[in-house]
Amino acid sequence: MSAAKRLSRPVAPGSTIGILGGGQLGRMLALAAARLGLKAHVYCDEDDAPAFDVCHAHTFARYDDERSLAHFAGACEAITFEFENVPAQAASFVAERAPLNPGAGALALTQDRLAEKNFLVSLGLQTPAFTAVSSPEEARAAFGAIGAPAVLKTRRFGYDGKGQAKIASADGVMAAWTVFEDAPSILEAFVDFEFEASIIAARGQDGDFVAYDPPQNVHENHVLRRSRVPSPLSAAQVAQAKTIARRVADGLDYAGVLTVELFVTKDGALLVNEIAPRVHNSGHWTIDACLVSQFEQHIRAIAGWPLGSPERHADAVMENIIGEEAADWHKLAESCGALHLYGKKVRRTGRKMGHITRLGPKTAAR
Ligand SMILES: Nc1ncnc2c1ncn2[C@@H]1O[C@H](COP(=O)(O)OP(=O)(O)O)[C@@H](O)[C@H]1O
Ligand SMILES: [Mg+2]
Structure with a gap:
């Protein structure tokens, strides 16, 4: 090759x-x-x-x-x-x-939850406890070690909660193993987090780095419901989140926008859930609330242009429009928000049809 x-x-x-x-x-x-x-x-x-x-x-x-x-x-x-x-x-x-860009290496790493988690650990970052499982015996043993509740996740092809199951008992882990048809997986400790957040950052081909203010994210049925900036993260946690993103981006010798999904624990620790080697749903508010959106930032990075300012000029709440909710497009258009519809003809349960971003005066520097 x-x-x-x-x-x-x-x-x-x-x-x-x-x-x-x-x-x-x-x-x-x-x-x-x-x-x-x-x-x-x-x-x-x-x-x-x-x-x-x-x-x-x-x-x-x-x-x-x-x-x-x-x-x-x-x-x-x-x-x-x-x-x-x-x-x-x-x-x-x-x-x-x-x-x-991002390169085939970064893509391959993030396609495999086990390789991704091992990489995060090698960078010294905190993740939920996890174990690789490749047989029913290993699944049972891993559940014994991790305890309830846990989450079984297939190593590959998961998104919007697909390919994962919450596990409450040893029988549950065996049932999920069967549903996933023996797919190589990881078993992960279920985190009773305070809230979820994400950090969206860009690295240029010259190693330049910028990061957006991290949103707080709320999921419903494993699908993102809304993202909000500013988040409840403290200034120190925001700085830590940016450091995490930088370490990941440098470690992958990355060019483009990447997103690190975080669990914020009740004692304030930031655990890395997963890396998305791309622009992210939790960053859609940057279109309307920032000088340069995550999308423009990504195009700049992959085209070898200088990165733009990620500065936020407003507080923002981005709400996804999911499935049948899109039937109300006329009402949504009347409401006071920036409406984005994706032109999808078929509305299916859980399908992301669009989003709406509502802005307010900027109230915090992070
Ligand atoms: N270990 C965990 N503890 C608690 N909640 C989890 C855990 N893993 C996943 N979740 C919940 O499920 C959502 C989707 O899981 P994630 O691993 O990000 O997969 P994907 O986004 O690829 O579907 C997370 O954003 C979180 O709300
Ligand atoms: Mg995710």
């Missing part, structure tokens, strides 16, 4: 950047690219992808279609992805043809 391409100079306005994945994150990345005078070429294996509506060019093809991938990579000056389950093979294939 030949080496991954590196960006030799910033991608100039008028050029094309490629996005693997066509969901709402890809859509908002393409919109941010357009504002900077860059064109977006979106590659997705679904033909009604939300990002297809707003891009300069699109390819509807499978992720193992090397002809289409080669054509796509040949049309782009720089490439990124908008979801972390992009097949590793497709990522390395395009990375040999055009600079891919």
Whole structure:
């Protein structure tokens, strides 16, 4: 395999950047690219992808279609992805043809919860207690060691709570093991957290680093309900969260936006839940409340541009519009908020259809 391409100079306005994945994150990345005078070429294996509506060019093809991938990579000056389950093979294939950021290494690491957690531990960061499990016997033994309640999570392909089950008993762990069809997993201690937060940060190709004020996040049925800034985190905790993000980004020699999801414990510790190698739902408020949004920041980073200011000019509450709630679009449009709808035709339970961000005067510096 030949080496991954590196960006030799910033991608100039008028050029094309490629996005693997066509969901709402890809859509908002393409919109941010357009504002900077860059064109977006979106590659997705679904033909009604939300990002297809707003891009300069699109390819509807499978992720193992090397002809289409080669054509796509040949049309782009720089490439990124908008979801972390992009097949590793497709990522390395395009990375040999055009600079891919974040790189295939960061992608591979975050696709595997066990590798990710081991990496976090190697950086000296705190996580919930966890054990790798690859057989029913190991699952039972791990539950004995970790105790109730625990969470069984498949190592791969989880999102929005899919591929995870809360475990209250040894029988429960065996039942979940069967439902997950023997998928290699980790068993994790369930954290009785005070609240959840996340830190969204960007690292440029020159190692420059910026971080947004961390939001407090509330999940319902494992799906993000709302994010709020400022969060209840103290100034010291905010500084600690930024240090965590920097260590992760430096450790991965990362370029682009990354998100670190945190559990804030009742005694004030920050435990890392997971890393998302991308822009994040808990950062959507940055579009309306910051000088430079997470989406523009990511485009800047992957295009080799200087990073922008992450400064927040307002307090913000971002609320997801989920499933049937989107039927009320007219009412939402009347309400006083910045409405973002993703153009998805089918409303399904739990599906993210849009979000609305409400702003208020800035009340805290963090
Ligand atoms: N160990 C845990 N303790 C308490 N809650 C958890 C734990 N792991 C996950 N959760 C809850 O489930 C949500 C989704 O889990 P996460 O591991 O982030 O998976 P994903 O976002 O990939 O679905 C978390 O944001 C949190 O609300
Ligand atoms: Mg998560």
